[in-house]
Amino acid sequence: xxxxxxxxxxxxxxxxxxxxxxxxxxxxxxxxxxxxxxxxxxxxxxxxxxxxxxxxxxxxxxxxxxxxxxxxxxxxxxxxxxxxxxxxxxxxxxxxxxxxxxxxxxxxxxxxxxxxxxxxxxxxxxxxxxxxxxxxxxxxxxxxxxxxxxxxxxxxxxxxxxxx
Amino acid sequence: xxxxxxxxxxxxxxxxxxxxxxxxxxxxxxxxxxxxxxxxxxxxxxxxxxxxxxxxxxxxxxxxxxxxxxxxxxxxxxxxxxxxxxxxxxxxxxxxxxxxxxxxxxxxxxxxxxxxxxxxxxxxxxxxxxxxxxxxxxxxxxxxxxxxxxxxxxxxxxxxxxxxxxxxxxxxxxxxxxxxxxxxxxxxxxxxxxxxxxxxxxxxxxxxxxxxxxxxxxxxxxxxxxxxxxxxxxxxxxxxxxxxxxxxxxxxxxxxxxxxxxxxxxxxxxxxxxxxxxxxxxxxxxxxxxxxxxxxxxxxxxxxxxxxxxxxxxxxxxxxxxxxxxxxxxxxxxxxxxxxxxxxxxxxxxxxxxxxxxxxxxxxxxxxxxxxxxxxxxxxxxxxxxxxxxxxxxxxxxxxxxxxxxxxxxxxxxxxxxxxxx
Numbered sequence: 001x002x003x004x005x006x007x008x009x010x011x012x013x014x015x016x017x018x019x020x021x022x023x024x025x026x027x028x029x030x031x032x033x034x035x036x037x038x039x040x041x042x043x044x045x046x047x048x049x050x051x052x053x054x055x056x057x058x059x060x061x062x063x064x065x066x067x068x069x070x071x072x073x074x075x076x077x078x079x080x081x082x083x084x085x086x087x088x089x090x091x092x093x094x095x096x097x098x099x100x101x102x103x104x105x106x107x108x109x110x111x112x113x114x115x116x117x118x119x120x121x122x123x124x125x126x127x128x129x130x131x132x133x134x135x136x137x138x139x140x141x142x143x144x145x146x147x148x149x150x151x152x153x154x155x156x157x158x159x160x161x162x163x164x
Numbered sequence: 165x166x167x168x169x170x171x172x173x174x175x176x177x178x179x180x181x182x183x184x185x186x187x188x189x190x191x192x193x194x195x196x197x198x199x200x201x202x203x204x205x206x207x208x209x210x211x212x213x214x215x216x217x218x219x220x221x222x223x224x225x226x227x228x229x230x231x232x233x234x235x236x237x238x239x240x241x242x243x244x245x246x247x248x249x250x251x252x253x254x255x256x257x258x259x260x261x262x263x264x265x266x267x268x269x270x271x272x273x274x275x276x277x278x279x280x281x282x283x284x285x286x287x288x289x290x291x292x293x294x295x296x297x298x299x300x301x302x303x304x305x306x307x308x309x310x311x312x313x314x315x316x317x318x319x320x321x322x323x324x325x326x327x328x329x330x331x332x333x334x335x336x337x338x339x340x341x342x343x344x345x346x347x348x349x350x351x352x353x354x355x356x357x358x359x360x361x362x363x364x365x366x367x368x369x370x371x372x373x374x375x376x377x378x379x380x381x382x383x384x385x386x387x388x389x390x391x392x393x394x395x396x397x398x399x400x401x402x403x404x405x406x407x408x409x410x411x412x413x414x415x416x417x418x419x420x421x422x423x424x425x426x427x428x429x430x431x432x433x434x435x436x437x438x439x440x441x442x443x444x445x446x447x448x449x450x451x452x453x454x455x456x457x458x459x460x461x462x463x464x465x466x467x468x469x470x471x472x473x474x475x476x477x478x479x480x481x482x483x484x485x486x487x488x489x490x491x492x493x494x495x496x497x498x499x500x501x502x503x504x505x506x507x508x509x510x511x512x513x514x515x516x517x518x519x520x521x522x523x524x525x526x527x528x529x530x531x532x533x534x535x536x537x538x539x540x541x542x543x544x545x546x547x548x549x550x551x552x553x554x555x556x557x558x559x560x561x562x563x564x565x566x567x568x569x570x571x572x573x574x575x576x577x578x579x580x581x582x583x584x585x586x
Contacts (some may be wrong), residue, residue, distance in 0.1 A: 010349070010441075013285075014552040019529025022200060023230065023237045036556040056350040056383060060549060061528075062285040063201060064301030085354030085385055086285055090301035143187070143315075153307050154209055161213060 001129055002048040002076065005041065006113035011053050013060035013087065017069055030069040047074035050117050050126065052107070054080065058087025067091040077119050079126065079137060092144050095152030099124055099137040108133050167321040167422075168388050168415040169356035172296040176279035177316075184320040189313050194222050194273060194295075196282040197305060198264045200229035200528075203248035204241055205302035206309055217252050218312035224256040224273055225249050226264035229530055231523035262496025262522040265289040265377060265464040270498050272404030276391040276413040281308055286464055286546065288357075288384065291376035292369060293399065294391035294413045296356070299380065319355040319385055323418045326363035328430035333580045335474065336367055336374040337466065337544065337564035339427070341435035341445035344381055347425055349443050352384025359389050360416045363429035369398040370470040377465050378546050381442045390416040434579050436542075437562040440550040448567055448579040456540040459484070459572035460553075461565055462493035462520070463527035466544025469499040471565040475544075476508040478569035478580055479515035485575030491533065493520035515573075526553050535560070542577060544568050 015036045021029045034041040051070060057080035058066055067090045070078065077097045091098040101107065108128070111117075116129035124137040140148065150156040166174070166181060174182045176190035195217075197206065202225060210216065217223050227245055230238040249257045258267050265286050268274060276294030281287065283305045290297025300308070308314050324343055357379045364372065372389050379387025389395075391413055396406050418424050437445035461467050461475050472494060484490045492512055494500035500522060503509050513519075520526075526533050527545040535541055535554025541561070543553070548560035561577065570580035 012549045012552075014529065014547075014549040018551055020534060020554075022530070023235075023241065036551040059349055059383060060285060060547065060552075062283060062287070062299040062301050064205075064303055067301075082350060084350075084383055086299050086301060088354075089304055093301065093303040093307070141187075153303050154212060157213055157307060157310060161215075 001116050002050050002119065003046060004111060004113065004115040004117045005045065005049060005051045006111065007051070007053045009037070009054060010056045010059060013058055013063055013066035016058070016066035017063050022063065022065065026065065026068060026072055029065055030072045033069040033073060042073060045073045045075065048076045049074055050077050050079065050119050051075050052079045052111070055082045057083045059084040062086045064090035064094060067094055067096055071096045077121070092147055093153040095148060097121060097148050099140070102136065102138055108135065111135070165417070165419050166415070167419060168294065168358060168390055168413060169296060169319055169321050169386070171413065171415060172277055172279055173316065173318055175277065182318045184318050186318045187315060188318060189315050190279055192222065192281055192308050192312055192314060193278040194224060194280040195305065195308050196224045196226065196264055196268050196280065196287065198229055198284060199227040199241055199245050201283040201302045201305070203245045206306040207244070207248050209303060209306035210310060213310050215310040217254065217309045220253045220255065223252070223254050223309065224268055225254055226258045226267050227260050228263045229524050229528060231260050232521050234532060260522070262498065263464040263524055266468055266495040266499065269293060270402050270496060272399060272402035275399060275404060275407055276395065276410045277407060281305065281314060285380045286377050288379040288387040289373050289377040289464060291379060291386045291388040292372040293395055294388065296386055296388065298385045321356045321358050321419070321422055322352060322384070323422055323424040324357055324359050325361040325424050325426045326359070326429045327361045327426065328363055328428045329366065330363055330429045330432065333566045333584060334432050334434055335564040335566060336371040338432055338435045339429070340375060340378040340381065341437050341442060341562060342427065342432060344437065344442040345445040347382060349381060349441060350383045352379060352382035354383060354385050357382060357384040357387045358416065359387065360418070364389060365392060368470055369394055370468045373468065374465055381546055390414045434564060434567045434581070436567060436577060437548060439548055439559040439561065442546065442548060442562055448563065448577065451561065451577040452579070454561070454577040456542045456561065456571070456577065457489065458535065458539060458541040459488055459490040459568050460526055460541055460543040460545065461568055462491065462525055462543070463545040464495055465546035466565055467493055467495040469502050471544060472499065472503045472508050472512070474565040475569040476511040478566055478584065479573065480511050482515055482573045484516040484572040488572050488575055490515065490517045490572045491520055491526070492517045493525045494522055497522050529553050542568050542571050
């Protein structure tokens with residue numbers, strides 16, 4: 001069972017990975033993830049939790065630590081109305097699944113911050129625990145699905161180089 | 165009919181033509197990395213993959229984030245960067261000479277038709293030279309360095325057309341803040357933006373760089389401007405070799421199905437964007453009398469030679485108001501030298517400016533000068549997200565160098581034209 005972290009606002013890379021801590025090790029940087037907008041996030045988030053965001057998720061910098069800290073803190077999947085392009089690529093490259101809500105669809109009102117959810121990666125469905133309510137997400141294109149299955153770009157390239 | 169973006173991408177993936185939505189694998193002509201997202205992040209990955217960079221001549225390394233060195237942590241990052249550059253036989257290494265987006269073109273590395281990646285979100289700046297350049301993260305950069313390739317979904321082109329002529333004291337920065345308001349920070353949809361129209365081609369190359377740079381703030385993958393004689397003169401004067409076929413990249417007619425956002429430069433006023441987004445922009449007049457603590461002329465967006473010259477034209481013979489601190493971080497050493505020779509630095513200094521190193525500095529929230537709790541800054545930079553330039557409670561307003569300088573003199577935010585008529 002996972003906690004749903006719901007963000008209505010646009011989440012940018014500076015609040016995910018604040019510049020001042022970028023020189024620090026990932027473990028330290030992670031402790032400042034989202035502190036400007038949700039100070040309790042870094043200490044409360046647990047392995048397997050799901051983050052659901054609004055439009056233009058991850059807008060801003062190319063720093064991939066913005067996605068990496070979420071993975072480090074245990075987030076298993078990011079869902080958003082729309083993603084900033086660089087952040088989306090970074091998440092997938094790091095092996096962190098990123099899914100879009102279907103265009104023009106509304107998030108069922110039963111999904112609130114703190115909801116208990118179950119995420120089905122194979123079928124890209126987010127279930128609201130014990131309610132029968134679900135959201136069907138846009139599936140990933142096949143070649144990105146493969147990247148995620150390999151564990152991200154680095155293991156994917158290792159596989160490719162080994163095959164040669 | 166093909167767009168500039170499609171022509172460059174088709175060349176890079178060795179196809180006769182490509183269409184929007186098609187996924188292709190492109191050969192990279194140039195990969196730019198800096199000290200923050202560069203060697204310290206890609207080295208362990210390349211070691212894991214047991215690969216050196218695919219072509220050392222196509223890699224450019226710039227140190228610009230952890231400048232100046234002010235701690236053991238940042239010294240270690242510089243040491244690692246230097247050793248790695250040597251180990252990889254990379255000749256194109258610019259150490260503490262300014263911000264990558266300004267240094268790379270001023271050293272003659274960018275030309276029309278190139279397909280380039282940069283390890284920084286403001287990499288679309290290269291679009292001002294007719295190069296398809298975009299930002300990527302460190303793992304993806306390691307992949308490029310290992311293979312020389314990157315996948316891409318061919319974008320559609322969204323045209324931003326500026327007709328008419330800009331008024332005095334209105335700049336490229338004002339054009340971008342107005343564009344951010346009109347189409348929003350997601351308006352670029354990670355597609356290619358291309359700037360067209362008379363007001364674009366009237367701009368100097370460095371001013372055009374401000375437009376391409378802030379394609380990042382529109383959420384576009386890149387921000388192209390078709391090359392013209394000004395582009396070619398800039399490249400030649402930077403020591404770059406101009407490709408003979410450069411005119412074949414002078415493509416700026418919107419395709420029949422393209423979306424074209426039209427703006428009129430002749431009616432544009434100086435803009436200010438309120439915290440915490442560049443799209444919160446209004447005419448500067450709307451913010452008249454808003455108080456602030458720090459006036460910042462800095463970053464790749466707002467401290468190139470043209471930006472320093474703009475600030476100086478306002479500050480000549482004037483002093484900044486008491487209670488305001490004016491900080492100036494010239495975007496590159498070359499631009500700083502030129503500004504020194506032209507007497508611009510003297511004007512800024514006499515007005516009361518404090519100079520900071522040629523680095524990303526406060527704009528990226530790096531270093532000791534970042535904003536303190538509750539400080540309000542009026543900045544010539546690109547991005548004013550909450551906490552970006554310092555403490556979470558600091559606030560950043562964005563404006564052009566003219567507006568920042570005039571507001572520093574008045575002691576409150578102002579349309580620079582109010583000061584300059586007096």
